[in-house]
Amino acid sequence: MVFPCVIPKPNRCRLTGEYYAGSAAEIRKTIDTELPDNGAYRLVISKDGIEVSAADDKGFFYAQQTLKQLAFVYGNPLPTMEIDDAPVFMHRGFMVDSVRHMQTVDELKKLIDTASMFKFNVFHWHLSDDQGFRFESETYPELTQIACVRPSSDFGKVHDNTPYGGYYTKQQMREIIDFCHARFITVIPEIDMPGHTCAILHAKPELSCKGEEVSIKTTAGIFEEILCCGKEETFDFIFGLLDELCEVFPDPFIHIGGDEAPKNNWKICPACQGRMLQEGLANEEQLQGYMTTRISEHLAKKGRQCICWNETLASDILPEGLIIQNWMDKKKQVPAFAAAGGRVIYSDYYHYYTDYPYAMTPVKKTYTADPVPKNLPAEMLQNCIGVETPIWTEHVRDFSRLCYMTWPRFAAVSETGWTKKERKKYDDFKERMVTLLPLLEENGIYAADPKEWDPISVSRLPRTLGHFADTVSAEMVTNFFKDTFKKD
Ligand SMILES: [Zn+2]
Secondary structure (H helix, E strand, O other): OOOOOOOOOOOEEEEEEEEEEOOOEEEEEEEEOOOOOOOOEEEEEEEOEEEEOOOOOHHHHHHHHHHHHHHHHHHOOOEEEEEEOOOOEEEEEEEOOOOOOOOOOOHHHHHHHHHHHOOOEEEEEEEEEEOOOOOOOOOHHHHHOOOOOOOEEEEOEEEEEOOEEEEHHHHHHHHHHHHHHHHOOOOEEEEEEEEOHHHHHOOOHHOOOOOOOOOOOOOOOOOOEOOOOOOOOHHHHHHHHHHHHHHOOOOOOEEEOOOOOOOHHHOOOOOHHHHHHHHHOOOHHHHHHHHHHHHHHHHOOOOEEEEEEEEHHHHHOOOOEEEEEEOOOOOOHHHHHHHHHHHHHEEHHHHHOOOOOOOOOOOHHHHHOOOOOOOOOOOHHHHEEEEEEOOOOOOOHHHHHHHHOOOOOOHHHHHHOOOOOOOHHHHHHHHHHHHHHHHHHHOOOOOOOOHHHHHHHHHHHHHHHHHHHHHOOOHHHHHHHHHHHOOO
């Protein structure tokens, strides 16, 4: 068996040749302020006992997760060893789309608890999109009355005429947040804007450019109706909603989306065009930059920082300190942003989107992706703050499907987030992962079968095509083939 059978692989570990026959629950803890406070820990298993040093509780927690896996794999007696460990990246996240399909609080807890065993420290919660709104708002009760239910679901070839919806109450969200905090996971809520807002606009059509009725969407896609950036009421609404969001979510980061916002309505809207004239903005991308800046400044007053998807970089007007989540950098703007001092999170669509089949994104492809742009100057490497793997749920209708799609790809990302590149090796990871699968099952998480992780190339083609025929655009198919057969 590969040693140590732990994911993510500890950054330094050596066997010391004896055995410890006592309980793995009996640990002597020492605070060591010399160690960094980023989750670093030192774990020594000797024949006399288990000793852990860390600067704080976070480090003790991660040592505990390592020990949990060791005890599961090696049982009693444990081989003696010394581990010195610390993460490579500060942001090690997973994102769940609770809009297209929701998860129960208990399901989310199972996923979060399992993610914490793999030392993830960020849960990004996608709560608003074209197909629904999932945050209980008392400031705007129409959102939870009108924007949370769609009349049917028509994703790909699957049609369901039953109304679908719901929302998370503030109490449920606080329960999730507390559950995360107990595991040293921060929670980043996302209200996507100005695009992907059809559910909001369904409840508040007056905030669209045309002011006409907007339907809540039942299909996947990118839709023309977006929040009007010319009307001051739009900003009043956004600030009111974000203020309420900040009351529930106490962590430092708020995700405001910014992706896939078609500007056709802004181009013909008198209010939007008037705003551009008044603010001296050259184009509609700058208008989105203006919006991002105002929202960011509002959140900064509350001590919060903004995260946006990478399309936001289409504007050259951007707020100070903006963090960019890179999912599909078609215009290659992210490396330049990082080189100029901007912080980025790597979530590449072709490697980290776990809603696509293993035929398209085998585990090895996810595992071997490098989150740091090539040719980034050494002094700018620190701007690559981490990794995050999303699960979008248009086609993920239940929790067992969600677990199948996310595991083991989540574990592959966890190792990239924690373990030094030179210590990573796919075959070694795969063996450890297979050994740890029953531990996931103890947590109610049933991963994809190892036979499915890395389909041979020839079988990937028809299966990937079959998936795309159901779901996404010709452009994405083309991009997929260009990318897959170039890099893989
Ligand atoms: Zn407008």
